[in-house]
Structures are given as C-alpha cells and as structure tokens.
Amino acid sequence: MRLLVVTNDYPPKPGGIQQWLGNVVDHFSGDVRVLAPADGPATNSRGESIVRRGDRKFMWPTGAVVDWVRDEIVDYQPDAILYGAPHPLPAMIPKLRSAFAGPIAVMTHGAEVTLPAAFPVARQWLRRTLRHADVLLAVSQFTAGKVGRLTGKAVTPVGAGVDVATFTPGNRPEAPVIGCVSRFVPRKGQDRLIEVAGQLRQTGIPVELIMVGKGRWESRLRRLAAAREVPTRFEVDVAWERLPELYREMSIFAMPAKSRWAGLEVEGLGIVYLEAAAAGLPVVAGNSGGAPEAVVPGVTGFVTHDDATLESAVRTLIENPVRATGMAVAGRQWVEKNHTWPKVAERIEAAIGEALGT
Numbered sequence: 248m249r250l251l252v253v254t255n256d257y258p259p260k261p262g263g264i265q266q267w268l269g270n271v272v273d274h275f276s277g278d279v280r281v282l283a284p285a286d287g288p289a290t291n292s293r294g295e296s297i298v299r300r301g302d303r304k305f306m307w308p309t310g311a312v313v314d315w316v317r318d319e320i321v322d323y324q325p326d327a328i329l330y331g332a333p334h335p336l337p338a339m340i341p342k343l344r345s346a347f348a349g350p351i352a353v354m355t356h357g358a359e360v361t362l363p364a365a366f367p368v369a370r371q372w373l374r375r376t377l378r379h380a381d382v383l384l385a386v387s388q389f390t391a392g393k394v395g396r397l398t399g400k401a402v403t404p405v406g407a408g409v410d411v412a413t414f415t416p417g418n419r420p421e422a423p424v425i426g427c428v429s430r431f432v433p434r435k436g437q438d439r440l441i442e443v444a445g446q447l448r449q450t451g452i453p454v455e456l457i458m459v460g461k462g463r464w465e466s467r468l469r470r471l472a473a474a475r476e477v478p479t480r481f482e483v484d485v486a487w488e489r490l491p492e493l494y495r496e497m498s499i500f501a502m503p504a505k506s507r508w509a510g511l512e513v514e515g516l517g518i519v520y521l522e523a524a525a526a527g528l529p530v531v532a533g534n535s536g537g538a539p540e541a542v543v544p545g546v547t548g549f550v551t552h553d554d555a556t557l558e559s560a561v562r563t564l565i566e567n568p569v570r571a572t573g574m575a576v577a578g579r580q581w582v583e584k585n586h587t588w589p590k591v592a593e594r595i596e597a598a599i600g601e602a603l604g605t
Contacts, residue, residue: 254281270291271595282319330353349603357386361393409587426501427501428519500519
C-alpha cells in the first residue's frame, strides 16, 4: 500500500499528535510520502527523505495547497490518503475527488474534536468535513464515540503505541517515589497529586514526587509542594531521550487527569500512561476522556475519580508492594500485547485496506 499523509503535525515539531504520526509513519509496512509544513529535518527514523515540505509553517486548505496535493497525487500515485488531524486540511477533500478515486482517511485525537463540537457553527463545519472522509480513525474508544455521534459514521479506534525496547523496567527506589510526566496545566492534576502526597506524609508515609514537564502552572506547583512540605523534584522541558531513565526512578506513576469546562477539555488517551506501564510501573489514571482506556482497573493500576480515590489508590500501592509489583508486570505485558506502534500501524492499514477492498 502506498500512503500519502497530509498534515500540519509532524516531527521535528514537538507535541503528542506529531509524535503519534511520526511513529505511525515509521512502522507503516508500505511506502509513505508525507506532505508537511516548512520545518527542520524530521527526527523520526524514516527521516526527511519521504517528506515534502511546504513553504509556510502552517498549511490551510487554500487553492495553492490543494493544487500542491493534487500534483503530489499525480506524481506519487498513492493508494490512499491520510489526514493527520480533523481540521483544517480535510476541508479540501471534496476538491480532490476529481484527481483521486481512492479512500481518504482522517485521524482524530481528542480536544480538536470535543472543543469545536461544542459550538453550533463549528460543529456543523466539522461534521460536514468529516463526513467527506471514507475512513475515520480515532486514538481511543472515547474519541471514536464522540466522532461517531457527530458524523453518524463508523469510526475505528486504533490507539497509541509505545517503543517497548526503549521504555523498559529498571531497579525501583526504596522509598516510595510517585512520578508524573505531563504538561504543567490544570487538567493534568499535578496539584491534586501534591495534596495527596502531603496527606500521606502526615500519616508517616515518606512519599516523594518527581514532576516532569513544563507549562504555565510550574510556579504554582512549586509553591504548593513547598507549602505542603512534599519533597518534589521538578524536571522541566527535558529531552524525550531522558524519559525512559526518569520513569525508572519512579515506583508509581500517577496522572489524575480531570475533565474541565463541562467536558470540553479532556484527555484523548494519554500516552504517558502506556509509557509508564511499559517501564514497569503500576499506573494511577484520572477518569477524563479516554484516559481510563490506558489502564486495566485492578490489574495494571487504578482509575480515580476524586481526591479520596486518588489517595486510596496511591496508599494501596505503597502499602501492598506485592500487589504493586503484580500490576507493574501485568501492565508491561498488556502494553506489549496491545499498545506497540506496529500494532497501531496494523490497525490503520487494516481499516484503510478494508476501504480499498484488499
């Protein structure tokens, strides 16, 4: 299968969608060509040789961009086209039909669907755009449900993956160290984690925290950790290559993500939960959006709903090390079976292949 990918989100630009798409391209079994905005060389393993860059840092479905995509269709002769996100570029799909008769797929992730769908005009535009696609893909069952209700069309959840050769278990610290890897923003719940750690320390449990990420809440979180007297190490804006070693310095992973703005701001899935499980950690997730799909409750970790369930989950893992180890082992096995990048690429190829009739 020859796949043409059209996207604004591609390495080396940082971000979750960029990482997801770069890994899918790397593990796609067929030939791939990527059309992306002006940027530096791609950092994923297939590199820049398969990428064609536009002359601007962001692409809109203008006449010039449509003409460029048509020219690439003629030159590359793809079997299928994949858009990396639901807007703005898929709006050009109707204009490509005269040049391309194969299936066109659109990938959906999370907030870029839930936020526009909350407003009538944007919802109408998004529905119309997505209905032009032949194949709709989603990062989670949660997002698939949202897109399915919006469009009335079938949506295939394909998940996210982890490089299990990179994220591996290591020797755990003797003292309980709870880690969180995410942006420092309200939705991710680091403030709740600090509050719970403070409560546990007051009962004699010497818990420590590692906060990995960056964002506008950094100063607030530092002040809160100091006020609650919780030893907290902040690793700010670290390179992706350092993440595996940082996971290995934790004994529990927790990101108690919460939905905000009446469900408009949610987790699409939360790849950090899968990375932590691959690294041999029991995982504590929040109940926002697709986050619960990254945990098998009671088997690989816990899904929490409020501060009380968060405190209970963390305390259980600290006070029952045998159970925590069992969850860590089960989590690694679950990721190996269901959440590797080759598995994700296979699901995408199967969905597009069905539309192709192959």
